[in-house]
Amino acid sequence: MSALVKTVELKKYYPVTGGVFKRKIAEVKAVDDVSIGIKRGECFGLVGESGCGKTTLGKTIIRLLKPNGGNIYFDAPDDVMEEVEKLTNSDPDSERLKELRKQYDLSTFKRGKLRRIRSKMQIVYQDPTTSLDPRMLVKDIVGEPLVVQKLAKGTHVTERVLEMLRKVGLTDKQLYRFPHEFSGGQRQRIAVARALIVNPKLVILDEPTSSVDVSVRAQLLNLFTELQKDFGLTYLFISHDLSVVECISHRVAVMYLGKVVELARTEELYKNPHHPYAIALLSAIPIPDPTLRRQRVMLTGDVPSPINPPFGCRFHPRCSKMMEVCSKEEPRLKDMGNGHFVACHLF
Amino acid sequence: MRTLLDIEDLVLKFYTYEGIVEALDEVNLNLKEGETLGVVGETGCGKSVTALSTLVLVPTPGRIEGGHIFFEPGDKRVDLLRQDESVLRKIRGKDISMIFQEPRVYLNPVYTVLDQISEVYMQHRMKELCKRAIAEIDNEIKSGKASFLVEFDKSMFKEMLKNPKSSVLKVVSKIPILNRYKRRLERMLRKEVVEILRTMEIADPERVVNMYPHELSGGMAQRVVIAMALACNPTLLIADEPTTNLDVTVQFQILNLIKILKDKFGSSILYITHDMGVVAEVCQRVAVMYAGSICEIADVMEIFKNPIHPYTKGLLESIPLPGKEFKSIDGTVPSLINPPAGCRFHDRCPYAIEICSKMKPKMVEVKKDHFLRCHLYVGVRK
Numbered sequence: 089m090s091a092l093v094k095t096v097e098l099k100k101y102y103p104v105t106g107g108v109f110k111r112k113i114a115e116v117k118a119v120d121d122v123s124i125g126i127k128r129g130e131c132f133g134l135v136g137e138s139g140c141g142k143t144t145l146g147k148t149i150i151r152l153l154k155p156n157g158g159n160i161y162f163d164a165p166d167d168v169m170e171e172v173e174k175l176t177n178s179d180p181d182s183e184r185l186k187e188l189r190k191q192y193d194l195s196t197f198k199r200g201k202l203r204r205i206r207s208k209m210q211i212v213y214q215d216p217t218t219s220l221d222p223r224m225l226v227k228d229i230v231g232e233p234l235v236v237q238k239l240a241k242g243t244h245v246t247e248r249v250l251e252m253l254r255k256v257g258l259t260d261k262q263l264y265r266f267p268h269e270f271s272g273g274q275r276q277r278i279a280v281a282r283a284l285i286v287n288p289k290l291v292i293l294d295e296p297t298s299s300v301d302v303s304v305r306a307q308l309l310n311l312f313t314e315l316q317k318d319f320g321l322t323y324l325f326i327s328h329d330l331s332v333v334e335c336i337s338h339r340v341a342v343m344y345l346g347k348v349v350e351l352a353r354t355e356e357l358y359k360n361p362h363h364p365y366a367i368a369l370l371s372a373i374p375i376p377d378p379t380l381r382r383q384r385v386m387l388t389g390d391v392p393s394p395i396n397p398p399f400g401c402r403f404h405p406r407c408s409k410m411m412e413v414c415s416k417e418e419p420r421l422k423d424m425g426n427g428h429f430v431a432c433h434l435f
Numbered sequence: 436m437r438t439l440l441d442i443e444d445l446v447l448k449f450y451t452y453e454g455i456v457e458a459l460d461e462v463n464l465n466l467k468e469g470e471t472l473g474v475v476g477e478t479g480c481g482k483s484v485t486a487l488s489t490l491v492l493v494p495t496p497g498r499i500e501g502g503h504i505f506f507e508p509g510d511k512r513v514d515l516l517r518q519d520e521s522v523l524r525k526i527r528g529k530d531i532s533m534i535f536q537e538p539r540v541y542l543n544p545v546y547t548v549l550d551q552i553s554e555v556y557m558q559h560r561m562k563e564l565c566k567r568a569i570a571e572i573d574n575e576i577k578s579g580k581a582s583f584l585v586e587f588d589k590s591m592f593k594e595m596l597k598n599p600k601s602s603v604l605k606v607v608s609k610i611p612i613l614n615r616y617k618r619r620l621e622r623m624l625r626k627e628v629v630e631i632l633r634t635m636e637i638a639d640p641e642r643v644v645n646m647y648p649h650e651l652s653g654g655m656a657q658r659v660v661i662a663m664a665l666a667c668n669p670t671l672l673i674a675d676e677p678t679t680n681l682d683v684t685v686q687f688q689i690l691n692l693i694k695i696l697k698d699k700f701g702s703s704i705l706y707i708t709h710d711m712g713v714v715a716e717v718c719q720r721v722a723v724m725y726a727g728s729i730c731e732i733a734d735v736m737e738i739f740k741n742p743i744h745p746y747t748k749g750l751l752e753s754i755p756l757p758g759k760e761f762k763s764i765d766g767t768v769p770s771l772i773n774p775p776a777g778c779r780f781h782d783r784c785p786y787a788i789e790i791c792s793k794m795k796p797k798m799v800e801v802k803k804d805h806f807l808r809c810h811l812y813v814g815v816r817k
Contacts, residue, residue: 306763
């Protein structure tokens, strides 16, 4: 499978301002040197604790935020990607590379071009009560992307909206209602319909199930897998609920303080995690089976501030297997074979 | 084991503008001494309201319409619903205390951790502190290190023991030099607070004591709230989703802490949550709630191995497991303004029979310590 999205050393820093003139005094390194590839038609899970930069990464990939560095190659053919890779290694200043970047690298895109490509990538937010306009009818909410993108006009919009609503499990009667008349699960369905109506290739699901109950959560997850099959979608599934990610994703990346520390196929990661943080994170999941007693690793302390992250490996002050090199040198993602990548000096 | 808390046929209604919300419908619960009872259910099923009515703290449009809540800390058995406010104030925070869901909302942003935790001590353990202060002063006098003002301090503490609201104290506390006794009290309180924070496994408690809530991380804030709840060694601790907004690693730390503290302080816990994983980890018995009534109560093992009520089954099946299709319960939780007649679950229940929509099922003990509210089982048995 080829990659739909490929990020190369993507960086997103938020400035911290202070003083009389509101000058920049520090930076929050929300996403720092993240290189991941999301394959076409897969569900890529992104897990980590709150504040580790999951959402920022998702928003930067679809260019809702401007990155401070790095590249985002979106929907580039395989041979182009190969060429780009070759050129970056051999001749990073060549004209050909600049040209290719202009064509495929989202980080170079400006207003008009960006707007045209927006319909290819959509996002579903965490809380549908805040992401849906309370004064708009369902018809208008779901139809708005079509109007903005100039993909349909007049009665065609309503037709397409109806078709989409049926696909996400809502009925025709609900077309002329306001968001507050729906339950949490139904509202999230409206948000999904709004994202999918422009036929996107990539959908970012930013904690889509964290605001609903368990029984509704299962309904939504079923809907996501169904829609993925029907529309051939690629998902970036951001969540802190590790058991949900385990069930829905094909590959998972674990983030800690703006860095990807481990990336592997789901079964591989959950069965055999390598990075000490991933091990601790996975063993902290409460398992709904009272008979099961397992060996568990408990982390001490809190996540350090991303304004002044620890030097070297960012996990080293909390790591039980800390070595001398950890506080001096930053580990890079290493291939452990079988598509399993770990950023740790232990390996 | 002795029963510590016994909720009998509790009925609670909210009189709102839109109509009467029948939030609790004959809830029966009992909690034995030293036990952790989990209450699980979806949003709006009445878990938190049950907890609040145990403390008789139901918010205003709500009214408790019937039932009893018997609380038996020692040999005295009291019905909390029929007590004076003054009696309840002595029980709240001392015998029964509560940990809330959102620690940062619960903490007052303009007071330091020290102020907020010492308030609990001042409310409930003032006498003990005064006695200790007097003993301390006596020691100082004996060793001969005391200045002449110490005698006066001692008399103040004695006065406080006799009558905490005495007018003499009010006047003296305003006069400099003479109100030195307050400093001794503050010193003692600080020591106590640091000590309790240390048992909460907070690193560097001497520094944390002077912090304001916004300086604390989510996990730390929750530890402070737990410290506040445990400051008076309560016999019953109500934990209302204490780990819902925390990350898994922090949740794991807090759950572990609660388990350790339970053994240390010997409290019983009423643990409210919607996470079946957490239930499996901390609880000994589980009560499953749906739309304001309890549908099943049993041992943790029993609930996970042999659930009988269709709702419990659905709830357990909707937990995502890898390699399994996601199953869900059809339909949504009904509005409690006009709840379905009969069994409140009948319109979502795949096994519903005719009687379900007509008659409310009774709580039956189907096995030893396994209670159930469902027509189906009774029918089968007949």
